[in-house]
Amino acid sequence: MESVPKISIVVPVYNASDYIDLLMESLLSQDVVNMEIIAVNDGSTDDSLSILKKWSCFDSRITVLNISNGGPSRARNIGMNYARGEWLYFVDADDWVAPETLKCWIYLAEKNNVDFLLGNAFSFENEPTGEHRNIFIKQPWGRCISGEDWIIHAVAQAEWPHYCWLQFIRRDFLIHHDITYPEDILHEDILWTMNLSLAAKCIYFDVTPRYGYRCNQQSIMNVSTPTAIAKRINGYIFLIDRIVQIGTEKRGDLRKAILLQANRECGHLLGLFRKRLHDKELKSFLAHVALRKVPFKLLLYEARSFKEVWRIMRMWLLLKKYL
CATH class of the missing domain: 3.90.550.10 (Spore Coat Polysaccharide Biosynthesis Protein SpsA; Chain A)
Structure with missing residues (x-):
């Protein structure tokens, strides 16, 4: 056997x-x-x-x-x-x-x-x-x-x-x-x-x-083509939405921690939009997707520091700019 x-x-x-x-x-x-x-x-x-x-x-x-x-x-x-x-x-x-x-x-x-x-x-x-x-x-x-x-x-x-x-x-x-x-x-x-x-x-x-x-420069995280960056942005949009869903089902310190993590992921999303994606049509399309799927109001309400509030506000304002 x-x-x-x-x-x-x-x-x-x-x-x-x-x-x-x-x-x-x-x-x-x-x-x-x-x-x-x-x-x-x-x-x-x-x-x-x-x-x-x-x-x-x-x-x-x-x-x-x-x-x-x-x-x-x-x-x-x-x-x-x-x-x-x-x-x-x-x-x-x-x-x-x-x-x-x-x-x-x-x-x-x-x-x-x-x-x-x-x-x-x-x-x-x-x-x-x-x-x-x-x-x-x-x-x-x-x-x-x-x-x-x-x-x-x-x-x-x-x-x-x-x-x-x-x-x-x-x-x-x-x-x-x-x-x-x-x-x-x-x-x-x-x-x-x-x-x-x-x-x-x-x-x-x-x-x-x-x-x-x-440290592999050929990995997907290091590829800087518009398609690769757009895929990363889509990944963050999905991720933030799902983390927020999970967080709102929890209570106390666990809820706070999960929603803070979602807030921080918005910072990664912000960085990709600002510094890595240069295609205007793609920016406009993904801005529409992000504004529709990322729960900015909830994240703003749950923010507990000026830094967290400013991160969400910057992300929202930047996306509005590309509409």
């Missing part, structure tokens, strides 16, 4: 042929035999698929799923549905995982009986070597708290690590709460992490930077 893997690692892959080898080497060097790696090739147009097939021939724990291009959220959902492990971990194809990371996380996650563990990361450009400086510093390291308390803490500290590659998740927890990735939008990690946190009763925080995040 085939054994059930302890860990399922899901890797969405799109045109990552330059980086796959380094990632696979780091995953296969983990001191965990009982795992599976589900690489979801998301319609790559480079040599990614052939490289993945080479690795699957080298190690039977690697499964390659080849799908039409639908974005990383859809690829993660497909990989999640295929996963069989007790624990689920998402990794990006151009990044790197430090040795013994999974061994350490299994120990900490099971010792503390968590719904998910949140790790730390460092950034690199070419090789993940040398001194590693933590990306995040203001988390409740070495402690367990609920997801609601984490949202309140993270927003208060203005540091909310919403990246799925920091999250080591009990798969039964995801199934029980029916948590999946929102598809066809950008900035989906933020909404995913909010849904994850609101359901979690126990999260443990590991301070050691074990995940190497590559």
